[in-house]
Amino acid sequence: MEVAELEFDCVRTVAQMELAGLGLDVQKWQEYCQLIEEKITDYKGRLEQHFQEWQAQQEKPLNLNSTQQLQIALQQLGIKVNSTRKEVLEGHSHQPVVADLLAYKEWRSQQSKYGHKILPAVDSTTGRIHADYRQLGTETGRFSCSQPPLQQIPKQPQVRQCFIAAQGQRLVIADYSQIELRVAAQLSQDQRMIEAYQKGEDLHCLTASLLTKTPIEEVTDEQRQSAKAVNFGLLFAMGAKGLRNYARNTYGVEMSLPQAQAFKAKFFASYSGFDSYVRQLKSRKLKQLRTQSGRVRKYKKGYASLTHALNTPIQGTAADIIKRALADLPAQLDATQAQIVACIHDEIILEVTLSQAEAARQILEQVMIEAGQRYLPDLPVVVESVIADSWAGK
Numbered sequence: 001m002e003v004a005e006l007e008f009d010c011v012r013t014v015a016q017m018e019l020a021g022l023g024l025d026v027q028k029w030q031e032y033c034q035l036i037e038e039k040i041t042d043y044k045g046r047l048e049q050h051f052q053e054w055q056a057q058q059e060k061p062l063n064l065n066s067t068q069q070l071q072i073a074l075q076q077l078g079i080k081v082n083s084t085r086k087e088v089l090e091g092h093s094h095q096p097v098v099a100d101l102l103a104y105k106e107w108r109s110q111q112s113k114y115g116h117k118i119l120p121a122v123d124s125t126t127g128r129i130h131a132d133y134r135q136l137g138t139e140t141g142r143f144s145c146s147q148p149p150l151q152q153i154p155k156q157p158q159v160r161q162c163f164i165a166a167q168g169q170r171l172v173i174a175d176y177s178q179i180e181l182r183v184a185a186q187l188s189q190d191q192r193m194i195e196a197y198q199k200g201e202d203l204h205c206l207t208a209s210l211l212t213k214t215p216i217e218e219v220t221d222e223q224r225q226s227a228k229a230v231n232f233g234l235l236f237a238m239g240a241k242g243l244r245n246y247a248r249n250t251y252g253v254e255m256s257l258p259q260a261q262a263f264k265a266k267f268f269a270s271y272s273g274f275d276s277y278v279r280q281l282k283s284r285k286l287k288q289l290r291t292q293s294g295r296v297r298k299y300k301k302g303y304a305s306l307t308h309a310l311n312t313p314i315q316g317t318a319a320d321i322i323k324r325a326l327a328d329l330p331a332q333l334d335a336t337q338a339q340i341v342a343c344i345h346d347e348i349i350l351e352v353t354l355s356q357a358e359a360a361r362q363i364l365e366q367v368m369i370e371a372g373q374r375y376l377p378d379l380p381v382v383v384e385s386v387i388a389d390s391w392a393g394k
Contacts, residue, residue, distance in 0.1 A: 003293050003320075006327065007323070013330055013340060016330065016339070016340060017342065018131065018133060021341065022150070022342050023128050023129075023351075024127075024129055024163060029118055032115075033115050036115050039107040040104065040107045043101075043104035043107065046100045046104075047101060050077070051077075054077070067083065067084045070084045070101070071083075074097070074098075077095075079092055079095055084101075086102065087245045090245070090249060110154070114152055114153060117149065118162075120148075121147055131145050131146070131148060131342075138315075140291075140297070140312050141291065141320065142316070142319040143343060143345075145344075150342060150344060151345060161391070163391035165351050168354065169354070170353075170354050170389065171349055171387070171388050171391065172351075172352060172364055172386075173350075173385065173388060173391065173394040174348055174361070174384065175347035175384060176318075176346040177382040177384055179346050179381075181193070182381065183313075185197060185274075186375070186376045187313055187317070188274040188276070190277070194379050197379040197380055198380065205227070207227035207230060207270070208223040211226075225252075226251075226255065229251045229255075230267055232250075233246045233247065234264060235310065236310050237278070237306045237307045243260045243264060244260040281306060281309040281310065282306055286303055286304040289304055290313065291313050291317040291320050297316070320375055321371050321375055322345075322371070325367050325368045325370075325372075328367050328371060329348070333350070336359050336360040337352065337353070337356065339352070349391065357387045358387065361385050361387055364383075364385060365383045365385050369381050
C-alpha cells in the first residue's frame with residue numbers, strides 16, 4: 001500500500017513535469033551535432049589511413065561498422081581480437097589504430113543515442129522538450145525516459161550547456177550525494193560505512209585510504225577515482241575482471257587483474273557488515289526482493305541472482321526516495337511558482353524566476369533531504385544544489 005500510494009502521489013508531479021518541458025538552445029545543439037559529424041569524419045579518415053594497405057587488396061570498401069571485417073583488418077595489423085566491443089578493444093587501446101577506432105565508435109554512439117533525437121523532440125508550439133517519463137520504467141522501480149532519452153545525455157559541459165532556462169528564469173539543479181552507497185550502508189548496517197557518513201566523511205576517500213593504507217587526508221584524486229570504481233563496482237557483485245573493465249570504461253582508471261582481485265578482497269575485509277550482507281544474500285534462495293518502502297520484485301521462475309539481490313533493493317530504494325521528493329515538492333514550491341522540468345536518475349531540475357531561485361533552491365534541498373531520511377533513518381542524507389543558466393551549471 002505504501003508503494004501504491006507513493007506512485008499515485010507522484011502521478012500529478014510527473015504530468016506537470018512533462019507538460020512544463022525543458023528548454024533547448026537549438027543553435028548550440030546544432031553546433032554540437034555538427035561537431036559530432038566532424039569528429040566521425042575525422043576518425044573515419046584516420047582509420048582509412050591505418051587500413052590503407054589492407055584495403056588496397058580488397059574488392060569492396062571496409063565497413064567500419066562490420067565486426068567481422070574489422071576483426072580481419074585488425075588481424076592484418078597484428079591485433080587479434082575476438083570481438084570489437086568496447087571492453088575488448090580497451091585492452092589494446094595503446095595501439096593508435098585501436099584508440100582511433102574507439103573514438104570513432106564513441107562519436108557514432110553519441111550520434112545514434114541522442115544526436116539525432118533531440119531536435120525532433122522540440123515541440124513546435126512551446127519550443128521546449130517534453131520527454132516521456134515512465135514511473136515504472138524499470139524492474140527496480142526507477143524512472144525511464146524516452147522521446148528523447150534525457151537520461152542518456154552525457155555530463156560534458158559542451159552538451160549540457162544546450163539545455164537552458166527561459167529568458168528571465170534560472171534552473172535550480174539538485175542531486176543526492178552518493179545515494180546508492182548510503183542505501184547500501186542502511187540495508188547492510190555496515191557500521192564503518194554508517195559512522196563515516198555520520199562524521200561527514202567522503203566514502204570514496206575512506207575506501208581509497210583503506211585499500212592503499214594512505215592516511216585519509218593524504219588520499220590523491222587518482223586514488224579516490226580508483227576507489228570510486230571499486231565502491232560502485234562491488235556494490236553490484238562484480239568479479240575482479242568485471243571490476244577491471246568497469247574501472248577502465250567508466251572512470252578511466254587502469255588496474256591489472258591482480259590489483260582488481262586485491263582491491264576486492266580488501267574492500268570486503270574493510271567493510272565486514274556489507275560482506276556479511278552479501279554472504280547472506282548468496283546463501284538464500286530469494287523468490288522476491290523488497291526495497292525500503294516495501295516495493296516488491298517477484299521471480300515466478302527460478303530465484304533472484306546475486307546481482308539482482310543487491311541491485312534491486314539499492315536502486316529501488318533510491319527510486320523510492322526520489323519519487324517521495326517529487327510527490328512532496330509541488331505543494332512546498334507553490335509560493336515560488338517554480339516548475340519541475342526534469343528528473344534525471346537522482347537529480348531534480350526546477351525552473352524559476354531569478355528573484356525566487358534561492359528560495360526554491362532551499363525548499364528543493366530540504367524536501368529531498370526529508371524524503372531520503374524517511375527511508376535512511378540511520379545516516380545523514382546530503383543534497384548538493386546550484387542555481388544556473390543551463391544544465392551545465394552542475
